[in-house]
Amino acid sequence: MFARLLAGPGLALGLAGFVALHAGLPAAHAQERFRRTPPLPDPQRMELVLPPVRTQVLPNGLTVATARLPGASVVTIQVVIRAGEADAPPERPALADITARMIGKGTRMLSADYVENMIESLGAE
Known part of the structure; x- marks a missing residue:
């Protein structure tokens, strides 16, 4: 009976599992060793100097922050709109959440697709 067990599919599956389990161990040990090893200092990162930001x-109340990079041939513009629950007036809790949910439904005079296209035409995503 023992000889039959050794020759059956159970042994093959057991051996396959054993090999698969132990084949991944060296990789797991190498990964742990990598995590424990601190990265070497990068001289370029250490010399990072950011330009001064002028605010x-x-x-009209708009805050503009600029940073000049002399010699740069491109201009980057980013707009950050303070909106959402963190900036909602205390007397109107959930205003931003309700507005966000309702925008997708449209109005009596404007379909949801029209509202979405208008928002996208303003640069929103």
Whole structure:
């Protein structure tokens, strides 16, 4: 009976499992060793110098922050709109959440597709 067990599919499956389990162990040990080893200092990162940021508030209340990189041949513009529950007025809790849910439904005069296209035409995603 023991000889039959050794020759059966159970032994083959057991051996396959054993080999698969132990084949991944060296990789797991190498990965743990990699995680424990701190990265070497990168001289370029250590010399990172950021340009000064100049901030001003326009008469309409818009805050503009600029940073100049002399010699750069490109301009990058980013707009950050303070919106959402963190900036909602305390007397109107959930205003941002309700607005976000309702935008996708449209209005009596404007379909949801029209509202979505208008928002996208303004650069929103």
